[in-house]
Amino acid sequence: MKWLPLLLALSLVPGAAPASVGAANDPHVLPTLSIPRRNSMNHVPKRSETAPESRWKLEDLFGDQAAWDKEYAEAKAQIKQIADYQGKLADVSQLKACFELEDELSLHVERLYVYANMKHHEDTAEPTYQALSDKSKKLSVESGEALSFITPEVLGLSDEQLDAIIKDESVAKFRHTLEEMRRQKAHVLSKSEEALLAQVGNVSSAPGTIFGMLNNADLKFPKVKNEDGEEVELSHGRYIQFLESKNRDVRREAFLAMYDTYGKLKNTLASTLNANVTKNIFYAKARKYDSVLGMSLYGDNIPKEVYTNLIDTIHKHLPLMHRYMELRKKLLGLDELHMYDLFAPLVEEFKMDITYEEAKKTVADSLKPLGEDYLKVLQEGFEDGWIDVYENEGKRSGAYSWGAFGTHPYVLLNHKDNLNSMFTLTHEMGHALHSYYSDTNQNYRDAQYTIFLAEVASTLNEALLMDYLLGKSTDPKEKMYLLTYYADQFRTTVFRQTMFAEFEKIVHERAEQGESLTPQELSKIYYDLNVQYYGTGMVVDKDIEMEWARIPHFYNSFYVYKYATGFSAATSFSKQILEEGQPAVDRYLGFLKSGGSDFSINILKKAGVDMSSPEPIEQAMSVFEELIGQMEQLTN
Template identity: 45%
Template sequence: MITYSSRNDVPEIEKWKLEDIYNSQKDWEADVKAIEKIADVLRSYDGKIHDGGTLLSYLTESEKLSFMFGKVSAYAMLQVDIDTRESSAQSIQDRAKQLGVKISSSTAFFMPFLLSLDESTLKAYLKEEQGLKYFEKNLLEAYRYKAHVLTKEKEELLSQLGEALSSPSHTYSMINNADIKFGTVTNDNGEKVELTRGMYSKLIEDQDRTKRKEAYKAYYQPYVQLKNSIASTLAAAIKNNVTTAKIRKYPSALEKALFSDNVPKEVYENLISTTKENIAPLHRYSEIRKEKLGLKELHQYDLSVPIVQGVEQKIGYETAYSTMLNALKPLGEEYIKILDSFKNARYIDVRETPGKRSGAYNLGVYGVHPYVLLNHHDDLSSLFTLAHEMGHAMHSHFSHKTQPQNTAKYSIFVAEVASTVNEVLLIHYLLNQETDETMRWYLLNHFIDKFKGTLFTQVMFADFELKTHEKAEQGQPLNAQVFSEIYEELFREYNGDAIIFDEEVKYGWARIPHFYRPFYVYKYATGFASAIHLADRILKGDEKTLASYIEFLKSGSSDYPLELLKKTGVDLTSPEPIQNALKQFSDLVEEFSEM
């Protein structure tokens, strides 16, 4: 594994080219000033929109502002994530957030105004001003929110609280990325060194159980120590969600979170109930893992190590990229050609460096291109992460190139489909290419673990979110003890009795940043189930499914997410896609048990 002590040591080709957004900080500053002026102009429309022409003028200026602010905020975010310790980067991100608050305040009048119009009046505006045709879908969609939009004064007040309401998430991010200090582990020279996330992801898969346990204890040490502080931020975030839902007259925080995607709560509830009804194969897998590893006791630090021993794959970044391209050939020439071009265009920030944001993500910047953050570690897990994030990047590319600005941004609900299709195609490619039986067993084990992490674990997290929000809605207290009790109970329910529960297990909630994005994680599971269906059809050479899938990638938000998926043959309003995915998991576990 290549490690870097400084970002300066990383080759330029493996770093983002932020100049594609702005050539210099001076250009960024110019757009900030321009946005401030446009925001003032938009505010001046308050009370003055009386015909289609004025409405079109407002909407045109608003879209222009949205385009510029997308670049301003993306540039600030990417600067911070390069090094979360850098105060100058934090400063420009703070300015971008304050600018966002000003924009919200300046435009807060618009939605209450729009919903105060009779629908017949709006349709008359649309008829008299042809330019409004571009905005028609968005304008009519606004009426769906009528019951949840407040008065102009209240909307403006709520917008001014935006930064304060996001404070718990920001505080947790600073704790988790900039300030956290993990415990120490013993390196190969017998020296004690501070654990990093990158080291942890390697050590928790080490065949040496002593190393795994040591890394596990060191990793959880700060989360246990900071449990009360982190519980305070999480409780505040949950209460903010609940309070905002009440203010906006939603039946629950869950239904507020699902509303924009037009997803009925039954989809969320059925995901959890269907998974629990089919949990037995996961419990069976825990038993198999314990047996195959030859352990008297199975602990949480034994759940990530490959069961097949003596198999190590070092996969450099160059090899990983070419392997990914070969694996994704079933998606067609156009897809591969575009994806191949991303690598040398510096769309990807590849290496882990001190202070860099952990994990991986894709950020599509409209009018520019996707930016992908990685912390690549030259292993199989990093290869899958690469394929996953480039699925997001291709989704952004296709939607941004095909859709106009107002429908170019796809919903998070469908985002995980594109990324997971790539992962499923990759594992099938690797299994088909591999002739060594031991390596095939290793890959099958990896697929089962990926399946477990992307579906079962995310459903468990979704269950945790639902239970904690329901407690807040019932006025019950939320603190470290409550979170730990709920998390431990769910961990036992989902993982079965084969696992010994160390003290650290119940503090798992403290390390999950996704909990600060309410009711997000369930989309990994629905996305995975959808991807299983689509990848299976594509691998069988179903040209109709392939064509509909590429169209899906180009669709942005041109329709509701469930409807976009139905066009590819996936209907998530029925339990069938979840059941089919869980059946495949059961088959994989059965096949693995016989090897």
């Protein structure tokens, strides 16, 4: 179903929402790209007090509750009908009819689910839509169970039968689905073996579950002094606030307290991470993959070169990171730069009051390089009820883009009149227009793009907005504020996520070779990577060696590299668009229109970004070098 990848995104970031995975409240885990700040106003309006023109028009999806109920009844009936095809899929006409009914049912469930949950997000305390959300979730589970026989039955066909079906023109629109099933066949086991693996599913989730409970519920942090000298209990949420403090003593105390707490549990946490690595190795061997990395990349059909080229190319450009660290030390006026100085503000915050109307105009002006058609759709989104703009009581926090095939996309914001919120607007509209172009140019089954591609369109919009703002800025303070904002995106999204990706690769390779991953060994690997990435020009504090113990993404193995590749692909696209003009724009719009009609790597390559080569990473690094150069000029 189209919306399932978005549910995965929802599960990764607590408090975030579908299709907007690039941010969290911890700079040590994910890049802080565009999270809007909380409203400092004393009064947060009730939903009924917000202006109708600032709300999204969910009636474009369902006119009223009666329409929702009618479609719900249709979906329930189709769930019963789908069972009629079980055992008949060797017949191409039956297979075609089954796939067509599967698409109809999946679209009904998607529409019902999206509407119910977006209504729930308008005011999460409203019981009517809490109940409707629960009802839609139960329907999605019921639908998934009813459809679960299709893939195993198709894969149970002989190679000759499957090849003949794939060549049959009557099922041409399902060819990509069938080819993907055939590709997966080598790693699907016998029925009894698959049943056995299914039974150990709950056991395999134990390492991540245990880490989550330990990290979120059981860990107790000490009290530290804030900027006012008050004793405040340290927490995950407050840690970023302390690291961004202008008071160095506050930063240092929070840093030491955080890693001292994890250090006291190093043996337990090493055992938990080891268990997750062992689980990954078990599945890779059981499913006949050559390695855990190979298994992790296989689903999206990503060549290993994408992963290794990322690491190798970033290694080549580590002197840029070291140069940026020297600049950071200079801007902070420090004799020594420590790990707890990495998130300290480099310049005085340049206050930019930007109303929503001003933000829309600036975003539209910045996206003019994408052409008239893109701007026309963007304005439609701004004016025709795609966006739910302002915070209200009970509204879901954060921001996301979501929607259902056949209806325009929707965007949830909690807009504040600041720079972050303007970047959030362009980011989410990037997602929305990607979905719009995909849905209007592909059939339902091929419209959903992968998570590997999801952040490209949103990050491209951010890159074009940043280029526009830098180009028209005349105030040196404003320019430095923007440059540091952008440079830190490179640091956190490309360099830092690549370091995480390299740690995962080293750890799994050593385990696959039979080496023991003691807490001492894990800490040494992690510390050495920090020295390599940040350079000898800064003090890599010994305490940072325990940071591996608090990264939740290490329990969703070989995932974080997608942040770095997505950011690099977007930067490459923006560079080509700004330098080449229309030919690059045409390629990029072709990318947006492709949806999930081909493998992700092929879709990007056709559009002029070959992630199996170092070139997109190189292009991103050239932009980073330009940023550093401009910052150095402003400080001289």
